[in-house]
């Protein structure tokens with residue numbers, strides 16, 4: 001099946017992609033190779049052929065590599081990331097439940113970038129990736145140098161397009177002084193706004209926006225209950241205890257509106273995002289083939305002006321409690 005397409009700075013991708021972090025056991029179930037393969041097949045069959053991963057997502061690159069064996073490379077577009085290292089050296093899926101970005105160190109030195117990429121290509125079993133990006137901007141390294149090192153990989157044929165993950169508008173502007181940038185990847189959803197300055201820079205300079213956590217790590221699908229065990233969401237203020245209860249109550253009118261419109265709340269969250277700008281591509285993650293198909297179908301939803309206004313007024317009244325990062 002094919003979905004409507006969008007352009008990420010010249011790279012054509014489906015309007016809804018697929019985020020593979022959910023496959024590695026950071027949510028409430030351990031990594032499972034057969035389950036990963038089933039989920040990836042469901043995503044690609046539903047048309048979500050943009051597969052997002054990272055060298056820090058535990059086995060995800062290997063899972064995608066195993067899935068791609070025997071398939072045509074041009075069936076998918078692969079986006080991966082580098083430079084985020086679990087501290088003190090544990091794979092991300094083994095970290096204790098209570099972790100934060102301070103448990104990671106960032107190293108995006110240019111001298112390391114080619115080796116990072118070659119290792120990702122080996123795990124993925126491919127000769128190039130479509131988007132390659134530092135997972136976060138390294139505070140110790142000028143972004144021009146990191147982006148320039150990725151541009152060298154484009155020249156070498158290992159990467160098709162330079163991207164940036166979690167950049168500021170200024171990072172993007174500075175990177176663009178050394179290379180075209182096709183896309184940025186940032187958290188953006190109904191309950192996590194994008195920095196308006198970054199969005200403006202993207203729209204002015206034809207840079208696509210890959211929106212991560214577009215379903216609010218499951219919350220915007222409605223009805224999220226307590227998280228625990230090895231689910232990293234037990235560490236997210238907005239998704240725990242009294243905050244979660246209050247946020248579910250505040251979100252209820254939007255769940256009801258989705259129901260009235262014959263959509264799932266997750267579909268409404270994705271349709272809202274797709275309606276924000278033609279350059280956005282959300283990458284929801286799910287291990288469930290039925291939900292993956294549901295999420296893909298959001299690419300076909302169109303909001304009228306009246307729909308937009310009605311949803312907009314509910315969203316203006318939806319003020320979640322607690323930090324989400």
Ligand SMILES: NC(=O)c1ccc[n+]([C@@H]2O[C@H](COP(=O)([O-])OP(=O)(O)OC[C@H]3O[C@@H](n4cnc5c(N)ncnc54)[C@H](OP(=O)(O)O)[C@@H]3O)[C@@H](O)[C@H]2O)c1
Pocket residue numbers: 018019020021022027052053135165166185186211212213214215216217218219221264266267283284285286287288291292294295
């Ligand atoms: N660049 C970065 O720093 C960064 C950071 C975070 C994430 N990302 C990328 O963004 C991708 C997605 O982000 P995310 O995993 O943080 O959050 P997300 O996609 O907003 O949420 C994933 C969660 O939502 C649930 N879900 C998905 N579709 C659903 C549906 N239709 N109904 C009910 N529940 C549904 C999934 O559960 P089930 O599996 O049970 O369906 C999972 O628990 C990641 O895989 C990764 O590729 C990038």
